Amino acid sequence: MPAPSILRLHLASLNGPDGGTWPVHGFVILHEKAGPILVDTGVGGPEKALTDWRVVNVSAADALAKHDLLPSDIKIVINTHLHFDHCGQNAVFKHAPFYVQRTELDRARRESTPLLDWFDFAGARFELLDGDTQIADGVRVIATPGHTVGHQSVMVATGVDGEELMIGDAAYTSKIYEKPDRPQLPRGQAADREAWERSLQHIHELRPAHVHFCHDTAIVHS
Numbered sequence: 001m002p003a004p005s006i007l008r009l010h011l012a013s014l015n016g017p018d019g020g021t022w023p024v025h026g027f028v029i030l031h032e033k034a035g036p037i038l039v040d041t042g043v044g045g046p047e048k049a050l051t052d053w054r055v056v057n058v059s060a061a062d063a064l065a066k067h068d069l070l071p072s073d074i075k076i077v078i079n080t081h082l083h084f085d086h087c088g089q090n091a092v093f094k095h096a097p098f099y100v101q102r103t104e105l106d107r108a109r110r111e112s113t114p115l116l117d118w119f120d121f122a123g124a125r126f127e128l129l130d131g132d133t134q135i136a137d138g139v140r141v142i143a144t145p146g147h148t149v150g151h152q153s154v155m156v157a158t159g160v161d162g163e164e165l166m167i168g169d170a171a172y173t174s175k176i177y178e179k180p181d182r183p184q185l186p187r188g189q190a191a192d193r194e195a196w197e198r199s200l201q202h203i204h205e206l207r208p209a210h211v212h213f214c215h216d217t218a219i220v221h222s
């Protein structure tokens with residue numbers, strides 16, 4: 001069986017916590033046996049959120065079409081976490097199960113009530129995960145709490161030169177990933193600074209061959 005491969009989707013641009021323009025990426029893992037797996041679905045939410053963040057949105061369907069994929073082709077959705085720019089278009093993938101950490105769904109239901117219609121709509125099927133979990137051959141999630149309490153990142157054995165990591169918002173950018181021990185972090189980067197630093201240390205210890213970011217076009221190669 002060929003090793004899985006990764007496609008990056010451009011799902012939006014928004015006004016980042018540093019005032020600059022940030023991309024929003026999702027990823028598709030092309031997996032021979034499990035089918036296409038989507039990591040994060042892009043931006044959605046109440047009008048106010050979209051205005052506040054000055055979102056220029058792309059529909060997930062259009063982003064997938066660039067790679068000759070339809071929303072219905074997606075067999076599994078993994079949400080790194082349930083912020084509006086990572087689960088905003090979950091409803092496009094109603095046919096697929098959403099793999100989310102149990103602690104993250106609890107948090108979002110408590111803290112993100114304006115977003116409920118976007119991730120907790122009628123018929124949403126959650127696969128609730130408790131920590132590190134194998135999703136398919138060569139695809140696993142690792143719990144990386146800190147940005148949110150139930151944040152997870154996705155490791156894929158693509159076979160090129162080790163595992164590739166989709167880091168989610170465990171680090172917004174390559175610069176933050178490479179130097180997490182800075183006094184000042186962008187707004188929202190770490191809800192729990194101690195847990196966040198432990199997660200980043202853990203990721204570094206795993207030595208991913210490539211690190212892909214949601215909000216940075218740079219790819220870190222180690």
Ligand SMILES: [Zn+2]
Nearest residue numbers: 081083147169
């Ligand atoms: Zn986030």
